[in-house]
Amino acid sequence: MVRKAIIPAAGLGTRFLPATKAQPKEMLPIIDTPTIQYVVQEAVDSGIDDILIISGKGKRTIEDHFDRNYELESRLAQKEDESFYNEVMRIADMANIHYIRQKEVNGLGDAIYHARQHVGDEPFAVLLGDTVVSSVIPVTQQLIDTYEQYRCSIIAVEEVPKDKVSRYGIAGGKNISEKLVEVQSLIEKPSPEQAPSNLAIAGRYILTPEIFRAIENTPKGKGNEVQLTDALHLLMKREMLISNTIEGKRYDIGNKLDFLKTTVEFALKRKEFSADFLSYLKEILQEHS
Ligand code: UTP
Numbered sequence: 349m350v351r352k353a354i355i356p357a358a359g360l361g362t363r364f365l366p367a368t369k370a371q372p373k374e375m376l377p378i379i380d381t382p383t384i385q386y387v388v389q390e391a392v393d394s395g396i397d398d399i400l401i402i403s404g405k406g407k408r409t410i411e412d413h414f415d416r417n418y419e420l421e422s423r424l425a426q427k428e429d430e431s432f433y434n435e436v437m438r439i440a441d442m443a444n445i446h447y448i449r450q451k452e453v454n455g456l457g458d459a460i461y462h463a464r465q466h467v468g469d470e471p472f473a474v475l476l477g478d479t480v481v482s483s484v485i486p487v488t489q490q491l492i493d494t495y496e497q498y499r500c501s502i503i504a505v506e507e508v509p510k511d512k513v514s515r516y517g518i519a520g521g522k523n524i525s526e527k528l529v530e531v532q533s534l535i536e537k538p539s540p541e542q543a544p545s546n547l548a549i550a551g552r553y554i555l556t557p558e559i560f561r562a563i564e565n566t567p568k569g570k571g572n573e574v575q576l577t578d579a580l581h582l583l584m585k586r587e588m589l590i591s592n593t594i595e596g597k598r599y600d601i602g603n604k605l606d607f608l609k610t611t612v613e614f615a616l617k618r619k620e621f622s623a624d625f626l627s628y629l630k631e632i633l634q635e636h637s
Contacts, residue, residue, distance in 0.1 A: 350395075350473055350495060350554055351398055351470065352398045352399070352466070353399045353472065354400050354475075355387055355400070355401045355477045356474070357401055357403060357478075358450040359404075359478070363604070364602060364603070364604060372407045372410055374407075375413065379611065379618065383478060383601050384410060385413070385439065387480060388443060388445070390487065391475055393489065394488035397444055398444050399445045402449075402450050402463065404450045404453065405449075411447055413439065414445050416440045417436065421436060448463070449462075450462050454573055455568070455575055456476075456573075457563045457573075457579045458574040460559065460563065461564075468557070469557050471495060471556050472554070472557075473488050473492070473552070473553065475551070475552055476552070478602040479551035479552075479599065479601070479602075481594065481596045481597065481599070482597050483596025483597070487595075488554075490596075491554045491592055491594075492554060494590065500587055501583060501587070501589050501590070502589075502590050503519065503531070503553050503580070503589065503591050503592070504550040505519055505550055506548055506594055506598055507548075507593065508547075509546070517577045518543045518547060519531045519533070520532065520533045520535075520543070520545040521545075527593045529547065529591045530589070530590060531580075531584055531590065531591050534581055536575070536577050549577070550594055553576075555583075559579060559583055562583040562586070566582060
């Protein structure tokens with residue numbers, strides 16, 4: 349059973365400077381909700397209530413966001429409209445959230461290694477704190493369902509256009525079913541000629557504790573950081589690793605253009621202003637065409 353989730357959120361967010369100089373990119377709001385709240389919600393909706401956030405320097409607002417705020421609560425309690433009060437209380441009570449600090453930003457592999465004591469000898473989910481997935485069935489739940497069947501590490505992937513493979517980590521291997529592949533090669537940012545497929549790693553994983561031994565044996569790689577993809581390479585030699593094409597759409601808010609697209613798409617789904625927002629978009633499109 350997968351009971352625990354790790355959310356790495358200690359990175360520097362350099363692609364989103366200057367916004368991320370003094371605030372975590374994981375707290376950048378998609379309309380009115382911090383990105384990491386969507387991520388925590390996905391874990392909770394997948395049946396997980398024990399969450400470890402990998403935090404670091406300048407990330408205190410993440411802890412504050414999921415904590416009680418008595419002054420705000422008492423102000424909101426006096427208002428006739430109870431919706432904000434209820435939402436603020438709900439956020440503080442979403443899950444059992446723990447924190448550990450990654451003192452040096454040594455890469456995603458190193459961030460996950462910080463979870464080894466908390467995780468113990470169980471499989472666990474990893475949800476990147478800067479990636480949201482919009483789907484009918486929460487994507488972590490989709491991976492857990494596959495884990496229950498195969499009992500090995502599972503990585504979420506999504507199909508990307510062949511000419512865009514060089515932006516992603518790409519997984520290739522032997523087909524098990526329409527959605528599942530036994531991974532035999534993992535290449536970080538390959539050229540379209542080198543790419544073993546067009547399946548891009550999508551920021552969600554179920555990992556067995558064997559990953560910690562793999563990380564221990566992974567030397568620093570790209571950017572002088574311990575890369576999770578390199579550790580998965582080692583893991584793949586010791587036990588089966590499966591990629592699971594997700595049903596849903598992934599949004600990586602860590603880069604500015606994708607953040608903008610995410611904001612627009614999420615705004616178009618909001619009942620209270622989607623119609624007004626759509627007519628505004630049409631208007632400015634006309635102005636620009
Ligand atoms: P990214 O590589 O996208 O984040 O990591 P980054 O390093 O913050 O971004 P740039 O490249 O400088 O713009 C994906 C997730 O893993 C976390 C990040 O916080 C992000 O949520 N992460 C990354 C860590 O927790 N620790 C690390 O050492 C690196």
